[in-house]
Amino acid sequence: MKKLIAGVVLGVSLTALAHGAGDPAAGEQNAATCAACHGPGGAQPIMGNYPKLAGLGEAYLAAQLRLIKSGERAVPEMTGQLDNFDEQDLQNLAAYFNQQPAGGGQANPDLVTRGQALYRGGNMASGVPACAACHNPQGKGNEPAGYPRLSGQNADYVAKQLKAYRDGTRGGGNNAQLMTDVASRLTDAEIEAVASYVSGLH
Incomplete structure (x- = not known):
């Protein structure tokens, strides 16, 4: 298990370094459509089984957006949403959402x-x-x-x-x-x- 974790951490780190940083200002322009489901700034989704995107981490968000766009990660609600976004658009979106303040929740x-x-x-x-x-x-x-x-x-x-x-x-x-x-x-x-x-x- 320890070797697996170490290998995954190294692989993800190298992947993150291979992609340039996004532009939050440019990402904000494309984020308006996301608000319909994820709320303003990605902090208040309309449903509890939708994720909060605010503050998740740029590397993670960008990776997930790529996986969703390619279909490797199947998210029916996201079908077609990213079709017109190129690699830089996805990175910009990730940068924008990562800079938004993350809201809290309430534990039982x-x-x-x-x-x-x-x-x-x-x-x-x-x-x-x-x-x-x-x-x-x-x-x-x-x-x-x-x-x-x-x-x-x-x-x-x-x-x-x-x-x-x-x-x-x-x-x-x-x-x-x-x-x-x-x-x-x-x-x-x-x-x-x-x-x-x-x-x-x-």
Whole structure:
């Protein structure tokens, strides 16, 4: 597992370095259409199972936009949305959303203890590593490695993605293999608890 994590971190870091930085001002011009689903600045999605885009990390956002555009990551709601965007447009969008203030969320008080234990310490019995190892103890992510910010993210969205990794319906990208392995070891109750916890982590 440690070799896999190290390999993924190196691969993502090199990928991130291979692409130029985006222009947030240029990205803002194309972000208006995104607000219909993700809210102004990508911070207030209209539905809980849509992601907050604000502050996720430019490298992560750009990588996901590329995967969605190519179809390697299937997101039915995004079908056709990126067809007219070139590589620089995607990078600019990522830069714009990354600079927007990330909003907070609210954790279910009944799930905080279990969610915190899993996020910070993992589950040694089932081989689940601590989420904090890659996503930062405060949930701020790891921009150079391309790991997204989880702090304040919608709990419904986090749970949906963990279940998609677990059942193999979310793939693509350098992190997919790692997340598929981690999620395959999570129970529904653990997913609910850790998703709730990161939503309130801010």
